[in-house]
Amino acid sequence: MKNSRLIVLCCAMILSSTGLCFAAQSPAATKIDSGDTAWVLMSAALVMLMTPGLAFFYGGLVRRKNYLSILMQCFIVLAALSIQWVLFGYSLSFAPGKSWIGGLQWVGLKGVGLSPYTPYSATIPHQAFMIFQAMFAVITPALIIGAFAERMKFSAFLIFTLLWATFVYDPVAHWIWGIGGWLREMGAMDFAGGAVVHINAGIAALVAAVMIGKRKCFDKHSVPPHSLPFSVLGAGLLWFGWFGFNAGSALGANGLAVNAFVVTHTAGAAAALTWALIDWKFNGAPTMLGTISGAIAGLATITPAAGYVGVISAIFIGVVASILCFAAVSFLKHKFRYDDSLDAFGIHGIGGIWGTLATGLFASKAINPAGANGLLFGNPRQLLIQLMAVAATAGYALIATYILYKIVDWAVGIRVNEDDEAIGLDLTQHNEHAYTILD
Amino acid sequence: MKLITAIIKPHHLEQVKEELYKAQVNLITVSEVLGHGRQKGVTEVYRGFKETGNLLRKIRIEIAVNDSFVERTIKAIVKGAKTGKTGDGKIFVVDLQECVRIRTEERGSEAIG
Numbered sequence: 001m002k003n004s005r006l007i008v009l010c011c012a013m014i015l016s017s018t019g020l021c022f023a024a025q026s027p028a029a030t031k032i033d034s035g036d037t038a039w040v041l042m043s044a045a046l047v048m049l050m051t052p053g054l055a056f057f058y059g060g061l062v063r064r065k066n067y068l069s070i071l072m073q074c075f076i077v078l079a080a081l082s083i084q085w086v087l088f089g090y091s092l093s094f095a096p097g098k099s100w101i102g103g104l105q106w107v108g109l110k111g112v113g114l115s116p117y118t119p120y121s122a123t124i125p126h127q128a129f130m131i132f133q134a135m136f137a138v139i140t141p142a143l144i145i146g147a148f149a150e151r152m153k154f155s156a157f158l159i160f161t162l163l164w165a166t167f168v169y170d171p172v173a174h175w176i177w178g179i180g181g182w183l184r185e186m187g188a189m190d191f192a193g194g195a196v197v198h199i200n201a202g203i204a205a206l207v208a209a210v211m212i213g214k215r216k217c218f219d220k221h222s223v224p225p226h227s228l229p230f231s232v233l234g235a236g237l238l239w240f241g242w243f244g245f246n247a248g249s250a251l252g253a254n255g256l257a258v259n260a261f262v263v264t265h266t267a268g269a270a271a272a273l274t275w276a277l278i279d280w281k282f283n284g285a286p287t288m289l290g291t292i293s294g295a296i297a298g299l300a301t302i303t304p305a306a307g308y309v310g311v312i313s314a315i316f317i318g319v320v321a322s323i324l325c326f327a328a329v330s331f332l333k334h335k336f337r338y339d340d341s342l343d344a345f346g347i348h349g350i351g352g353i354w355g356t357l358a359t360g361l362f363a364s365k366a367i368n369p370a371g372a373n374g375l376l377f378g379n380p381r382q383l384l385i386q387l388m389a390v391a392a393t394a395g396y397a398l399i400a401t402y403i404l405y406k407i408v409d410w411a412v413g414i415r416v417n418e419d420d421e422a423i424g425l426d427l428t429q430h431n432e433h434a435y436t437i438l439d
Numbered sequence: 440m441k442l443i444t445a446i447i448k449p450h451h452l453e454q455v456k457e458e459l460y461k462a463q464v465n466l467i468t469v470s471e472v473l474g475h476g477r478q479k480g481v482t483e484v485y486r487g488f489k490e491t492g493n494l495l496r497k498i499r500i501e502i503a504v505n506d507s508f509v510e511r512t513i514k515a516i517v518k519g520a521k522t523g524k525t526g527d528g529k530i531f532v533v534d535l536q537e538c539v540r541i542r543t544e545e546r547g548s549e550a551i552g
Contacts, residue, residue, distance in 0.1 A: 065449075065450075217453070220453070419450075422450035422451075423448075423449075423450050424450070433496075437471065437473055437496065438473060438494075
């Protein structure tokens with residue numbers, strides 16, 4: 001029964017994804033800058049490393065019977081979505097098309113060549129931009145893993161992730177970053193993915209956590225991280241990779257990249273420090289888990305603002321990020337009793353929303369003349385535009401994720417059975433153990 | 440006095456603990472062990488190479504009780520760990536010669552509870 005549903009689903013996907021391929025556009029020939037190209041390629045590699053980094057960050061937080069399942073989910077996203085991206089994901093996101101979705105003329109990277117495509121970046125080969133963006137498309141769905149950790153069937157995960165990337169990430173990326181995207185036209189500012197990446201994944205995480213239900217043990221006892229040092233390693237790799245994520249989004253080795261680099265680092269540091277202090281005050285001791293959670297919250301929050309704000313704004317953005325995210329994971333989650341297991345919504349969702357709004361407050365043309373001023377620099381309209389971007393992204397992610405979840409649940413069943421959940425996903429989904437006992 | 444040793448599946452530990460608390464058996468030592476009974480281990484795949492006959496992860500529970508507590512302890516463990524399938528585990532009961540509470544140097548039945 002489930003198999004026949006799967007076949008129906010596959011056929012539907014193939015049918016919907018075979019579209020027309022238009023003739024390749026020939027971009028205007030401009031001069032490639034070797035420094036810019038080197039930096040963007042390096043940044044793409046840095047962002048790539050964030051997905052394995054996230055795997056360790058999340059993996060350390062689960063029980064050891066589910067450790068490999070997290071690593072595997074992250075790693076398979078890296079593989080599967082990279083293929084999706086070059087086949088049609090990039091085209092759906094970035095090819096000139098409608099205001100709500102990209103065209104199909106770049107399917108299979110047709111026409112995406114080694115000369116610059118000026119509307120995105122005049123100084124680097126088009127393919128460099130494409131592969132840099134590929135890494136964003138990979139890590140965004142991977143962020144959602146934190147919500148349904150320790151209880152999702154691997155087959156369902158794979159199908160859900162591919163559908164989500166195609167029907168949620170790709171359109172939203174187009175709205176904000178693609179040529180002709182309606183939020184981009186409206187003037188929404190999202191430097192490196194506060195809305196596209198963090199709000200999008202964070203809201204999807206909330207929907208998934210509520211729909212898949214709590215882990216069996218959630219009401220009985222807390223689930224201690226099986227290896228915090230792994231999470232610290234992961235957080236370190238994420239922080240490192242974030243320089244590619246944000247400073248790389250300048251798409252050149254220039255002053256803007258340096259600004260993004262500096263404010264990213266500053267916001268991450270401010271938020272890590274803040275969370276540690278909050279922990280100290282409310283929980284009696286500064287915790288390692290709190291400190292890395294703060295760092296990630298700060299880094300996620302500065303993401304949309306990195307190319308538009310200065311360093312003092314970044315400190316404020318980071319401090320508030322930790323306060324808000326701490327409140328979300330410590331109070332909101334427990335009040336409403338949803339099992340967002342690794343706080344994908346609490347950190348990325350909340351952080352992304354605050355960051356995108358903060359961009360509308362603190363953005364300054366003195367930092368980036370190509371941007372706009374925010375409320376505090378005399379342009380209240382920008383805050384409204386940012387609010388619109390938040391609402392549109394969150395609303396669409398909410399509805400679309402709900403529908404996709406229902407479809408995958410109907411096709412293959414999302415959740416593992418109770419026994420498999422108790423035994424652990426490593427053994428039941430992958431036939432492997434993360435650790436041996438005797439040798 | 441008896442020493443009850445039970446070998447159970449790891450994921451049954453929570454349920455067994457719950458049943459033991461319900462039966463007012465509150466003193467327990469738990470360790471992680473390897474072993475297999477009749478089911479001879481699971482099959483694991485390492486890079487496509489199938490391995491069978493591995494030792495399986497099990498949980499060993501040790502509880503020292505006075506004679507009047509033996510039956511209810513056994514029942515609680517069975518209730519928490521029984522699925523009816525191979526691999527549920529075993530319970531061993533042996534006579535316990537002596538028990539000393541280190542803090543007070545009490546001995547015997549006094550020291551157990």
